[in-house]
């Protein structure tokens with residue numbers, strides 16, 4: 001009896017710790033597992049693919065982009081784009097047209113090398129409006145390295 005209790009207690013502790021860890025993960029990763037549709041009907045329609053952000057500074061695009069980022073990108077790039085280290089910190093992307101072009105190209109194509117997907121391609125999932133809404137929000141949290 002006493003022996004089996006001694007064995008069970010650490011096991012239970014481990015299980016509880018695992019549950020706690022996965023519960024924390026679920027909170028942070030909420031809604032992130034599959035690409036989420038982005039409702040952009042409030043935004044000006046775009047004829048893409050564009051290489052410069054047509055929404056820069058637009059409040060509605062910023063709001064939609066923040067939510068789209070947290071649902072689709074934050075699980076790798078961090079909530080609020082503050083990277084936890086598994087993917088680049090997107091606050092450091094250059095602002096303006098130079099950063100726009102690079103950003104859109106990455107989001108459309110993802111990062112796939114030698115058959116390994118480091119980042120999924122969002123080109124067939126996101127509308128042009130969704131891509132630029134995320135970029136609009138991202139520029140509001142830009143930081144210098």
Ligand code: HEC
Pocket residue numbers: 069072073074075076077086087088089090102103106107111118119120122134
């Ligand atoms: C599965 C994890 C994952 C998801 C989800 C993801 N990314 Fe990435 N992203 C990465 C990794 C890893 C890299 C670095 C790729 C490489 O090694 O070339 C990257 C690179 C990038 C880059 C280039 C950054 C640089 O400094 O060169 C941009 C821009 C980017 N991601 C934007 C996004 C956006 C926007 C989303 C959401 C729509 C997103 N990513 C979703 C993992 C992810």
